[in-house]
Amino acid sequence: MSVLERQADDLERDMRALAGAARQAASVLARIPADRKTAALMAAAAAIRHDRAAILAANAHDMDAAGGSLSAAMLDRLLLDDKRVAAMAQGLEVVARLPDPVGTELARWTRPNGLDIARVRIPLGVIGIIYESRPNVTADAAGLCLRAGNAVILRGGSESFHSSQAIVASLKRALAEAGLPPEAVQLVPTRERAAVGMMLGMADLIDVIVPRGGRSLIERVQRESRIPVIAHLEGICHVYVDRTADLQTARRIVLNAKMRRTGVCGAAETLLVDRAAAASHLPPILADLHAAGCEIRGDAATRALDPAALPASEADWTTEYLDAILAVRIVDGLAQAIEHINHYGSHHTDAIVTTDKGAAARFLDEVDSAIVLENASTQFADGGEFGMGAEIGISTNRLPPRGPVGAEQLTTYKYIVRGTGQVRP
Amino acid sequence: MSVLERQADDLERDMRALAGAARQAASVLARIPADRKTAALMAAAAAIRHDRAAILAANAHDMDAAGGSLSAAMLDRLLLDDKRVAAMAQGLEVVARLPDPVGTELARWTRPNGLDIARVRIPLGVIGIIYESRPNVTADAAGLCLRAGNAVILRGGSESFHSSQAIVASLKRALAEAGLPPEAVQLVPTRERAAVGMMLGMADLIDVIVPRGGRSLIERVQRESRIPVIAHLEGICHVYVDRTADLQTARRIVLNAKMRRTGVCGAAETLLVDRAAAASHLPPILADLHAAGCEIRGDAATRALDPAALPASEADWTTEYLDAILAVRIVDGLAQAIEHINHYGSHHTDAIVTTDKGAAARFLDEVDSAIVLENASTQFADGGEFGMGAEIGISTNRLPPRGPVGAEQLTTYKYIVRGTGQVRP
Numbered sequence: 001m002s003v004l005e006r007q008a009d010d011l012e013r014d015m016r017a018l019a020g021a022a023r024q025a026a027s028v029l030a031r032i033p034a035d036r037k038t039a040a041l042m043a044a045a046a047a048i049r050h051d052r053a054a055i056l057a058a059n060a061h062d063m064d065a066a067g068g069s070l071s072a073a074m075l076d077r078l079l080l081d082d083k084r085v086a087a088m089a090q091g092l093e094v095v096a097r098l099p100d101p102v103g104t105e106l107a108r109w110t111r112p113n114g115l116d117i118a119r120v121r122i123p124l125g126v127i128g129i130i131y132e133s134r135p136n137v138t139a140d141a142a143g144l145c146l147r148a149g150n151a152v153i154l155r156g157g158s159e160s161f162h163s164s165q166a167i168v169a170s171l172k173r174a175l176a177e178a179g180l181p182p183e184a185v186q187l188v189p190t191r192e193r194a195a196v197g198m199m200l201g202m203a204d205l206i207d208v209i210v211p212r213g214g215r216s217l218i219e220r221v222q223r224e225s226r227i228p229v230i231a232h233l234e235g236i237c238h239v240y241v242d243r244t245a246d247l248q249t250a251r252r253i254v255l256n257a258k259m260r261r262t263g264v265c266g267a268a269e270t271l272l273v274d275r276a277a278a279a280s281h282l283p284p285i286l287a288d289l290h291a292a293g294c295e296i297r298g299d300a301a302t303r304a305l306d307p308a309a310l311p312a313s314e315a316d317w318t319t320e321y322l323d324a325i326l327a328v329r330i331v332d333g334l335a336q337a338i339e340h341i342n343h344y345g346s347h348h349t350d351a352i353v354t355t356d357k358g359a360a361a362r363f364l365d366e367v368d369s370a371i372v373l374e375n376a377s378t379q380f381a382d383g384g385e386f387g388m389g390a391e392i393g394i395s396t397n398r399l400p401p402r403g404p405v406g407a408e409q410l411t412t413y414k415y416i417v418r419g420t421g422q423v424r425p
Numbered sequence: 426m427s428v429l430e431r432q433a434d435d436l437e438r439d440m441r442a443l444a445g446a447a448r449q450a451a452s453v454l455a456r457i458p459a460d461r462k463t464a465a466l467m468a469a470a471a472a473i474r475h476d477r478a479a480i481l482a483a484n485a486h487d488m489d490a491a492g493g494s495l496s497a498a499m500l501d502r503l504l505l506d507d508k509r510v511a512a513m514a515q516g517l518e519v520v521a522r523l524p525d526p527v528g529t530e531l532a533r534w535t536r537p538n539g540l541d542i543a544r545v546r547i548p549l550g551v552i553g554i555i556y557e558s559r560p561n562v563t564a565d566a567a568g569l570c571l572r573a574g575n576a577v578i579l580r581g582g583s584e585s586f587h588s589s590q591a592i593v594a595s596l597k598r599a600l601a602e603a604g605l606p607p608e609a610v611q612l613v614p615t616r617e618r619a620a621v622g623m624m625l626g627m628a629d630l631i632d633v634i635v636p637r638g639g640r641s642l643i644e645r646v647q648r649e650s651r652i653p654v655i656a657h658l659e660g661i662c663h664v665y666v667d668r669t670a671d672l673q674t675a676r677r678i679v680l681n682a683k684m685r686r687t688g689v690c691g692a693a694e695t696l697l698v699d700r701a702a703a704a705s706h707l708p709p710i711l712a713d714l715h716a717a718g719c720e721i722r723g724d725a726a727t728r729a730l731d732p733a734a735l736p737a738s739e740a741d742w743t744t745e746y747l748d749a750i751l752a753v754r755i756v757d758g759l760a761q762a763i764e765h766i767n768h769y770g771s772h773h774t775d776a777i778v779t780t781d782k783g784a785a786a787r788f789l790d791e792v793d794s795a796i797v798l799e800n801a802s803t804q805f806a807d808g809g810e811f812g813m814g815a816e817i818g819i820s821t822n823r824l825p826p827r828g829p830v831g832a833e834q835l836t837t838y839k840y841i842v843r844g845t846g847q848v849r850p
Contacts, residue, residue, distance in 0.1 A: 027767075031790060111812055115801055125823060207823045228653065228824050249846040256848035342452075364841050365456060376540060376844030385849065386840070387536055398549060398632045399653050400825050403840045415811070415828045416789050419801030421674040423681035424810065 008194060015198045018186050019153060019205035022126045025181035026151035030123050032180060034100035040178035041096035041143055045089040047174040048139060051166065052085045058166035059135065066159045070133075077134050078159050088139040088167070091390065095143040098389040101408040102149045116418040121411045123149035125207035128199050129392070130155045130221060132213035135163035141210075142171055142185045144392050148410040151184040153206065155199060157213075158191040200225040210405075212393055230405060232393035234320040235265035235348035237378040240337040240363065242354035243276035247284065249375060250353045254285050256377040257351065259292045263322045265394055266349050266381030270317060270327040272337045278305060278330045286328070294324045301330040317344040334359050338366045345369065348396055349381035370396060370403040433619060440623045443611050444578060444630035447551045450606035451576035455548050457605060459525035465603035466521035466568055470514040472599040473564060476591065477510045483591035484560065491584045495558075502559045503584050513564040513592070516815065520568040523814040526833040527574045541843040546836045548574035550632035553624050554817075555580045555646060557638035560588035566635075567596055567610045569817050573835040576609040578631065580624060582638075583616040625650040635830075637818055655830060657818035659745040660690035660773035662803040665762040665788065667779035668701035672709065674800060675778045679710050681802040682776065684717045688747045690819055691774050691806030695742060695752045697762045703730060703755045711753070719749045726755040742769040759784050763791045770794065773821055774806035795821060795828040 029037075048055070059080040066078060101121055108118040127150050131137045138156055145152035156164040164187055172182035188195050199206060203226045210230045211221040218231050239257050241250045257268035273282050278301065286296055286306045296302070297316050298309035309328065316327040317340070331337045341350050351373040352363040360374040371381050371394075381404070383391020388406030395401050401409035454462075473480070484505040491503060526546055533543040552575045556562045563581055570577035581589040589612055597607035613620050624631060628651045635655045636646040643656050664682050666675045682693035698707050703726065711721055711731045721727070722741050723734035734753065741752040742765070756762045766775050776798040777788040785799040796806050796819075806829070808816020813831030820826050826834035 027791075027793070109812065111810070115805065115810075117811060119828075223651070226648070228822070246846070252846060252848050260849055360843075364843075368452070369839065371840045371842060373842040374844060375846050376842055377848045379849040380540065380842065380844075380847070382849075385536070385540075386542060387534065397653070399837055402837055403544075412824055412827055414794065415796045417796060417798040417801055417805065418785075418789075419799060419805075421671070421677060422801045422805070423677050424685055424802050424804040424807075 011190065011192060011194060012198055014189070015195060016202065016205065018188070019126065019199075019202050021183040022151040022153050022186050023205050025184040026123065026125045028181050029146070029149050029151060029184050030102070032149065034102070036178065036180065037100060037146060037149065038096050040175055040180045041092050041146060043174035043178045044139075044143065044171050045092035045096065047170040048085060048089040048092065048167065051170040052082065055085055055163065055166045055170070056080060056082075058162040061162045062135075062160055070159065074133060074159075078163075080135060080163060084136060088136050091136070091140050092143045095147050095390050095407070098147055098407050100147065100149075101411050106413055113422050114420060115422055118416045119413050120416055121413050124410055124412050126151045126153065126205060127410065128153045128155070128206045128209045128227070130196060130199070130209065130211045130213070130217065131157065132217065133157040133159045135160040135167060137212060138164045138167045138187075139171065140390065141392055142168070144390055144407055145410060146184065147407040150410055151186070153186045153188065153199065155188040155196060161191055197224060200227060203227050210392060230395050230401060231397055232265070233348070233396040234346050235267070235381065235394070236270065236318060236320055236344065236346040237266060237268045237348055237381070238270045238272055238341045238345060238350045239268045239378060240272040240331075240334075240341070240350070240352045241274060241277060241281055241285070242334060242352055242356060242359050243274040244356040244359065245277060245281060245353040246355055247281055250281055251285050251288055253351065253353050253375070253377050255288045255292060257379055258289060258294060258326050259324065260377070260379050262324050264379065266379045267322065268326065268351075268378050269319065269321055270329065270344070272329050272331050272340055274334070274337070275301070275330050275332055282306070282328075282330070289326060292324070294326055296326055296328055298328040299330060302328045320346075334362060338363060342366075342368050346396060348394060349373070349378045351376060351378050370394065436615065436617060436619060437623055439614070440620055441627065441630065443613070444551065444624075444627050446608040447576040447578050447611050448630050450609040451548065451550045453606050454571070454574045454576060454609050455527070457574065459527070461603065461605065462525060462571060462574065463521050465600055465605045466517050466571060468599035468603045469564075469568065469596050470517035470521065472595040473510060473514040473517065473592065476595040477507065480510055480588065480591040480595070481505060481507075483587040486587045487560075487585055495584065499558060499584075503588075505560060505588060509561060513561050516561070516565050517568045520572050520815050520832070523572055523832055525572065525574075526836050531838055538847050539845060540847055543841045544838050545841055546838050549835055549837050551576045551578065551630060552835065553578045553580070553631045553634045553652070555621060555624070555634065555636045555638070555642065556582065557642065558582035558584045560585040560592060562637060563589045563592045563612075564596065565815065566817055567593070569815055569832055570835060571609065572832040575835055576611070578611045578613065578624065580613040580621060586616055622649060625652060628652050635817060655818075655820050655826060656822055657690070658773070658821040659771050660692070660806070660819070661695065661743060661745055661769065661771040662691060662693045662773055662806070663695045663697055663766045663770060663775045664693045664803060665697040665756075665759075665766070665775070665777045666699060666702060666706055666710070667759065667777055667781060667784050668699040669781040669784065670702060670706060670778040671780055672706055675706055676710050676713055678776065678778050678800070678802050680713045680717060682804055683714060683719060683751050684749065685802070685804050687749050689804065691804045692747065693751065693776075693803050694744065694746055695754065695769070697754050697756050697765055699759070699762070700726070700755050700757055707731070707753075707755070714751060717749070719751055721751055721753055723753040724755060727753045745771075759787060763788060767791075767793050771821060773819060774798070774803045776801060776803050795819065
């Protein structure tokens with residue numbers, strides 16, 4: 001056996017030990033009452049605040065190490081400061097105040113033979129979260145998993161390794177102080193890339209994998225995982241301006257959907273305008289966007305109305321810019337808009353602006369996306385905006401959970417059947 | 426390019442064309458009203474009855490071809506006769522009468538900013554079903570998928586190839602007569618094993634894979650699939666007889682759970698008896714089983730009470746016999762019973778017999794299975810017995826759908842958000 005093989009064996013053994021401890025903790029957590037989980041989450045917030053200096057020192061270590069290799073934008077994502085540490089603690093308090101989804105009776109009925117059947121919400125078990133550089137995800141994701149009674153195995157970005165270690169140390173101490181098993185929050189203790197592959201293969205110890213990051217990470221996880229994945233693919237979000245759209249509403253929604261924040265998954269990437277409204281609506285909409293510093297890439301009809309627009313290529317219809325760039329196409333009415341969205345989109349979030357109730361109903365029905373909106377900005381694609389308090393991401397899975405994934409979506413159910421001696425004829 | 430490569434290319438092209446047609450049909454089906462799907466299902470039942478002679482002739486062809494290579498039990502599974510064809514038609518009528526799950530509002534709420542958010546049930550889309558020899562699954566599975574507005578791609582056992590072709594021909598004609606796209610039901614037109622691998626890779630055209638069959642099929646599908654799987658793993662089901670169990674109730678439930686039908690997934694495979702009740706309860710329970718022709722494989726304590734019991738080995742605790750064999754262990758009370766079930770079981774269906782409400786509550790809570798029962802036979806693990814009308818199997822997935830999978834479980838949801846011009850601050 002070579003040294004490398006021995007190291008891989010050691011890593012595999014360590015990873016299985018860590019996941020096995022999480023599995024044990026999950027079976028304890030599953031029956032901890034709501035108020036004790038709430039207390040642990042409040043304790044975790046207090047611990048993060050108390051350990052601010054240590055967390056910032058660890059983050060400074062990460063920032064120093066990353067300085068040469070990361071872009072300014074990536075460095076900003078990695079950076080923690082007083083305000084961001086405070087926001088992490090506040091986030092845990094928000095999650096602590098969320099209702100506990102565990103134990104809810106989702107349905108209950110009695111059969112003619114007297115069997116009483118209930119479908120009851122239970123935790124998922126052990127959740128593996130694989131994410132990229134933002135260290136605050138460490139606290140956010142752990143908090144949401146705990147709220148729903150799950151243990152979590154965190155594999156953060158290698159750039160944020162020390163920051164995440166410091167955050168997890170605080171969380172573990174808070175759990176122990178609150179009388180909960182500290183093994184409920186586990187951080188993969190290595191930057192070895194092989195550890196990710198090992199996680200994806202431990203179907204006996206991990207119940208679901210949640211990847212958060214760029215397309216290549218998600219695709220690798222989907223390709224390699226032997227464990228079900230709650231995936232958050234890109235958001236190729238559309239706004240369709242119908243021929244009956246109120247112009248001021250359309251201007252406000254398009255500008256917000258694109259420019260409020262360009263780096264979020266709910267940001268619009270493509271604008272579709274009904275040909276019948278193009279001459280009246282498109283120039284003022286594009287004027288707003290140009291004024292806000294947005295680059296326009298249009299089809300030929302768009303460019304005929306906007307000399308400043310660059311030509312759009314086929315690739316523009318499938319690109320998540322996450323930037324101040326918008327692809328614009330003029331379509332022959334509602335049917336073509338729906339066809340475009342279902343063909344080029346990512347089934348994430350799409351909106352129609354219209355005053356025609358029939359057109360709205362058809363759009364909401366036929367656009368095959370997790371979230372469809374009538375006369376509202378695509379940037380509402382967010383668990384907080386949906387009233388879930390917090391989210392771990394927007395699932396683009398077809399099977400549930402789909403759309404924003406909050407505490408409730410990190411659960412599953414079991415059937416509890418109560419009889420009085422019934423046997424099956 | 427070799428001849429074999431060219432053939433593989435041809436097959437891949439045919440499979441993608443077939444799945445693409447199913448995808449198109451699914452988008453039509455998704456918006457067909459309930460009554461038209463009901464009419465199509467009734468037409469399908471009538472077509473099966475009308476085509477009885479052709480279906481039986483095709484089945485005779487399959488039976489002839491299989492004669493030399495299959496066991497008597499397998500041949501019986503493959504055989505169709507007048508009664509079985511009639512049962513297929515009746516099964517479609519039962520499904521036709523089920524409520525249409527599509528369009529149900531699962532939740533609806535209004536946000537402080539006035540956004541009206543609804544979570545609405547929609548079809549899953551295209552469902553790939555991979556199953557073994559019983560040809561009636563062809564009609565049952567297609568019916569249930571249609572009820573929930575899904576298109577289906579069926580890959581039956583190669584032994585039932587001609588039977589399935591005849592059944593699908595009837596179903597397609599009924600769909601066309603009812604004005605629905607016949608492409609909503611597709612049968613893989615080859616016995617080539619490679620076709621299964623191709624199905625498992627078409628994540629852009631198939632939304633979910635449902636394997637029905639033995640362990641090796643399920644494991645192959647789980648290993649190879651790039652598409653989410655609703656898996657039905659084996660049922661290592663337990664009955665635990667608690668120290669407070671009523672003896673007559675325990676006798677009735679154990680005998681039924683094991684012997685009513687031994688070949689179903691909800692059949693009990695292991696009996697656990699509380700040591701405090703072993704001397705009083707175990708001998709009469711085992712006497713019933715011996716009288717019914719059941720082989721007993723017991724631990725040492727069981728064999729001390731039953732000289733006819735064979736010794737159980739470690740493998741017996743994890744074997745799905747699907748036969749008149751029962752593994753029996755005497756345990757040190759409830760905690761050890763729960764530990765045994767969670768360790769050796771398959772998280773499918775497990776029952777407790779007790780008169781102690783506290784023991785029942787703890788068992789129902791802590792046994793980590795899709796279905797847990799108090800004082801009822803494990804053989805109630807069945808969609809029909811749950812009141813779902815029909816089922817495609819019992820899902821042993823951790824994520825939903827879990828437990829019996831009926832029409833409602835073959836759906837997903839989308840969020841419909843209605844606004845009046847809201848933008849996100």
